[in-house]
Structure formats: structure tokens, C-alpha cells
Amino acid sequence: MPEIDKNENAVTILTIAKMANVSHTTVSRALNGSSLVKPATRDKITKIAKQVGYVPNLSAKRLVTNRSYMIGIFFTNLDTGTSASFLTEVIEQAQGLLPKGYSLSINSVDNAMDEQGISVSNFDGIIVISQSASDDEFIEYLHKTGIPIVVLNRVINRNDINNYAVGDELGGKIATEYAIRMGHRKFALIKGLNKFESSAHRTKGFMDALDAHDIKVDSGLVKQGDYQPKSGNILMRQILSGGDIPSCVICENDDMALGALNACIELGYQVPRDISIIGFDDMGYSKYLVPPLTTVRKPTSTIIGMGVSRLVEMMDNKQHDDIEQKVVNPEIIVRSSVLDMNKIHFSSK
Structure with a gap:
């Protein structure tokens, strides 16, 4: 192979075409993974490109393909309600599943609506x-523009957009039912952000489970949090400072459960000996807490996978006559933060 200057400006598609004895169109197609190029030729071109240190010109690629290679991810609000751990998990999952070369732009719906709309031409999906x-x-607004779009996390009340959501109500129910099976009858609840539907659904699941077992909860033990660790800490302090301490506190996400757990440690209560705690989400850190947190595993990776897969198909013009709308159910993850009251009751007899 002849010597070649590996300067970024010197190595171009024309350089590779000359070395491989093919047209520059063939090189462009091969480097973009086109099926129109024979595998042997594509492998040869890819090998040469690597050897000479070819760096693609993304601006030129965008002009040729008419793509921005940018995906927009919009959360309802980034200032309140969206925990840092949930934000990080979504971004990592989405970035790992998108085709190579794509970047993410993170913003909030609130910001997009405050500005004079967004320029959808900046995004491929x-x-x-x-x-x-x-x-x-x-x-x-997005639907009317015709841009490929998927809505994740919440069930939307329409049938013309691909939608992958979480069974939050079931999650609240199974968390409470597990605690009831463990012999708990006196509960407190630390709720999520009031305007988020996830909190309303999780609360309903909690209340339905109690009603099914004819268990009442003191309204003073139902606290309004905001999905942040600080609110979990403050509200757990209020619960522990009251005269009527519950045996089990259910938190509507793991971040608030983390704050609640720290409040117990700071006030001299042992979990689960003195009080039990259940979270929701099964964030990566929850199994490393002391004690490891019993929680409801939110199928975030599943709905992100479904959503990204469908979005990529839409961007590749693989149209679907059917619209996918699925609710993925969560599951209880049992660890060590809930005391089995049945064993205590049995041993005291």
C-alpha cells in the first residue's frame, strides 16, 4: 500500500476510492453500510479507511443523506420531578440503542413550549x-409536523402515535400487597410530584391494595413529595417525629426512598428492624444501599428499547400501518428493607 499523509484534510473519499480502485460513490455507500455494495468490497473499503485514518465529514454526510443525525429527547420538566438518576438512565439506554453516529439533544417540554416552538428540522426523530x-x-404539535415521534412512560389518550408506557398503578399495588403479605398493617406513603400521572397511578394502586384488605391509612401519614431525595428525607423526618409511627413506609420512587432511609439513620432508627421501606423504579444504586432496598422494578429499559427500535424504523422510512401502544408491567424486587412481621408474630405466640 502506498504511503499516504494521514492528515484529516488529506484523506478523503476520493483518496480511498483511488486506493481501492472503485468509484467515490461506492466508497460513500460502503462507509454508510449500504446493502448495494458487495460485502467483500465493503470490507476492503472499511479496512483501507481504517488504515489511512479516514475521518468522515459529518457536515457533508448530513447534506448527502438529508439527515441531522440528531435525536431529540424531551422530558416534561427538567427542573422539578425528573430525578437525576432517571434522567441518566434514559439517556444511557437511548444512546446505547441508537445507530452509530447519532447524538442526543436533551430538553424539556416546558422549555420547548416557552420558546416559539422548536425547529423540528434539527432532528431526525x-x-x-x-x-x-x-x-x-x-x-x-409534533404529530402535525410529520416528524417521527414516539411517546414513552405515560399512556396517552390517542391512537395515532406509537406509545410505550409503564403500569404504574399495578406497581403501587404490588408493592403494597407485598408489605401486607409480610404482615404490615400500618402504612405511610411518600408520594411523587403532584402533577405527574405516575404519582396519581401509584397512589391509586396503594389505596386499592389497602381497600382490598380493609386497611385504613391515617391521612397524616400520606405525604406529598417531589421525587427528589431531599423531600424523602424531610417527609420521613416528619413521619418519625409524629407520635404514631407506621411499620412500613412506601415511597413512590427510589430517590425519595434513599432520602427516607438516610433520615432513619440520622434519627437512630434501624431499617428494617424499626421501620420498613419500599421504593419504586429499581435504580442501579438501590441494591447497594444499606440495607438493600426492596423496590418495584420499573421496566425503563424495555420501553426505551421498544421506543428507539420503532423510531429508527420510522426514520428509515419503514412505515407501519399499525400503531404500537403497549403498557409494560413492573415487578417487585425483594431485598432486605422490609421486615417479615409474620415471623415476629409467630415467635411471640
Whole structure:
């Protein structure tokens, strides 16, 4: 192979074409993974490109393909309600599943609506991580533009957009039912952000489970949080400072459960000996807490996978006559933060 200057400006598609004895069109197609190029030729071109240190000109590629290679991810609100751990998990999952070369642009629906709309031409597709019905106006705007869009996390009340959501009500129910099976009858609840539908659904699941077992909860033990660790800490302090301490506290996400757990440690309570705690989400850190947190595993990776897969198909012009709308159910993950009251009752007899 002849010597060649590996300067970024010197190595071009024309350089590789000359070395491989093919047309520059063939090189362009091969480097973009086109099936029109024979595998042997594609392998030869890829090998040469690597050897000479070819760096693609993304601006030129965007002009040729008419793509921005940018995906927009919009959360309802980034200032309140969206925990840092959930934000990080969504971004990591989406980036790992997108085709090579794509970048993510993270923003909030609130910001997009405050500005004079967004320029959809900046994106090849958009993922809306919807947490509130307040997103519906933005979703309708995007739908009218015709840009590929998927809505994740929340069930939307329409049948013309691909939608992958979480069974939050079932999650609240199974968490509470597990605690009841463990012999708990006195509960407290630390709720999520009031305007987020996930909190309303999780609360309903909690209340339905109690009603099914004819268990009452003191209204003073139902606290309004905001999905952040600080609110979990403050509200757990209020619960522990009251005269009527529950045996089990259910938190509507793991971040608030983390704050609640720290409040117990700071006030001298042992979990689960003195009080039990259940979270929701099964964030990566939850199994490393002391004690490891019993929680509801939110199928975030599953709905992100479904959403990204469908979005990529839409961007590749693989149209579907059918619209996918699925609700993926969560599951209880049992660890060590819930005391089995049945064993205590049995041993005391």
C-alpha cells in the first residue's frame, strides 16, 4: 500500500476510492453500510479507511443523506420531578440503542413550549418521555409536523402515535400487597410530584391494595413529595417525629426512598428492624444501599428499547400501518428493607 499523509484534510473519499480502485460513490455507500455494495468490497473499503485514518465529514454526510443525525429527547420538566438518576438512565439506554453516529439533544417540554416552538428540522426523530397530560399540546404539535415521534412512560389518550408506557398503578399495588403479605398493617406513603400521572397511578394502586384488605391509612401519614431525595428525607423526618409511627413506609420512587432511609439513620432508627421501606423504579444504586432496598422494578429499559427500535424504523422510512401502544408491567424486587412481621408474630405466640 502506498504511503499516504494521514492528515484529516488529506484523506478523503476520493483518496480511498483511488486506493481501492472503485468509484467515490461506492466508497460513500460502503462507509454508510449500504446493502448495494458487495460485502467483500465493503470490507476492503472499511479496512483501507481504517488504515489511512479516514475521518468522515459529518457536515457533508448530513447534506448527502438529508439527515441531522440528531435525536431529540424531551422530558416534561427538567427542573422539578425528573430525578437525576432517571434522567441518566434514559439517556444511557437511548444512546446505547441508537445507530452509530447519532447524538442526543436533551430538553424539556416546558422549555420547548416557552420558546416559539422548536425547529423540528434539527432532528431526525423525537422521543417524548411524558410524565404529565400537560405534554399533550406539544405532542400534538409534533404529530402535525410529520416528524417521527414516539411517546414513552405515560399512556396517552390517542391512537395515532406509537406509545410505550409503564403500569404504574399495578406497581403501587404490588408493592403494597407485598408489605401486607409480610404482615404490615400500618402504612405511610411518600408520594411523587403532584402533577405527574405516575404519582396519581401509584397512589391509586396503594389505596386499592389497602381497600382490598380493609386497611385504613391515617391521612397524616400520606405525604406529598417531589421525587427528589431531599423531600424523602424531610417527609420521613416528619413521619418519625409524629407520635404514631407506621411499620412500613412506601415511597413512590427510589430517590425519595434513599432520602427516607438516610433520615432513619440520622434519627437512630434501624431499617428494617424499626421501620420498613419500599421504593419504586429499581435504580442501579438501590441494591447497594444499606440495607438493600426492596423496590418495584420499573421496566425503563424495555420501553426505551421498544421506543428507539420503532423510531429508527420510522426514520428509515419503514412505515407501519399499525400503531404500537403497549403498557409494560413492573415487578417487585425483594431485598432486605422490609421486615417479615409474620415471623415476629409467630415467635411471640
